[in-house]
Amino acid sequence: MQISLYRYNPETDSEPYMQNIDLEIPDGQDLMVLDVLHLLKEKDAGITFRRSCREGVCGSDGVNMNGANGLACITPLSSIVKKDKLVLRPLPGLPVIRDLIVDMQPFYQQYEKIKPYLVNDTPAPSIERLQTIEEREKLDGLYECILCACCSSACPSFWWNPDKFVGPSGLIQAYRFLIDSRDTATEDRLANLDDPFSVFRCRGIMNCVTVCPKGLNPTRAIGHIRDMLLKRAI
C-alpha cells in the first residue's frame, strides 16, 4: 500500500512535507490505521503520533485519514483506503507540534469556557444527588464525548474562529450540563453563550456529525441550545 504521511519536525524542517512510503500489508488482514502507524514507526522511529488506549476510548489518536477525521485505532483500512493509497495528516485547523501531533490548546480552551462540571448552589445532600431514570436518559448521546477533537477540527466555523466559536465538541458538552437536572447554573451558562460567536457561528454543515467516532450528534445539541437561548430571549 502507498502511504503519504505528513511530516514536520520544527527542529529540522523549515516547513511540513508529505513523505511517500510503500508498506506491505500482511495478506488477508484488515488492519486499523493505528496498526499501520506502528508498522511505519518500526521502519522510522522518528515518526510521531499520539495514542493510548488503542480501542476508541481515550480520544488521543484523532487524525485525518484520506481527508476524513477519525480515530486511527478504530478505523479499519477497508473503510477508508481507496486505490491502495492512504493519506495521513494531522487534524486540520490546529497548530502542528510535530508530524501527526497537534496542539490541542485552542480546543481545550473552548472546553474550559463552558464550565464542564456540575454547578449546584443548593446544600449538598448527605449521600448523592439522585436523578430519575428519565432525567438520566437526557444525558445519553452527550456524555459519551471523549474530547477527541475530530468534530471541532472538521468544522469550518471553528477553523475561522477557533478563539470565539465554542465548536461542536464544546457545545455538545455545554448542552450536557444545561439539561442535567442536578445543575442549577442554567441561566449563567446560557448568558455566557448568548453572543454572535459562541453558538451562532454554527452553520449546520454537519461535518461534526459525519466524523464523530462515537456516533454523537453535536448539531442536534447545538439546535437545542439555540432553542433554549431563543425561549429565554423572547
Place this chain on the structure above:
Amino acid sequence: MVTSVTNLGKSGVSDWLLQRVTAVILAAYTVFIVGFLLLNPELTFTQWSGLFETTWVRIFSLLSLISLGAHAWVGLWTVSTDYIKPTGLRFLFQAVVVIGLFVYVVWGIQILWGA
C-alpha cells in the same frame, strides 16, 4: 461570552432571529412582485407606478427595503468576521457596507415617496 460591538443586534439570538424574520419578509415581497408581474404580462408604466402609489405597497416595500438592509448587514458582518482577519481591514469593510446600505435605504425611501 465573546464581546462584540459591531454586530447589528444586541446578542447572538437577536441577530439570528432578525436574519430569519427578514428572510421571510423578503421571500414574501419577492413572491408579491413576481406574482404581480406574472398577472400583468402587458404591464404599462401607469399600472406599475399606480401599484407603488398605494400606501400598503409603499409600507410593504419600505419594510422589505429595511429588511434587506438588516439581512445584508448581519450576513456580510458574519462573512467579514470569518474571512477578514486584519482588524483595520475588517473595520473598513464593515464601514463601507454600513454606509452603502444606509445610502440604499434612504435612496429607496426617496424613490418610494418621491414624486
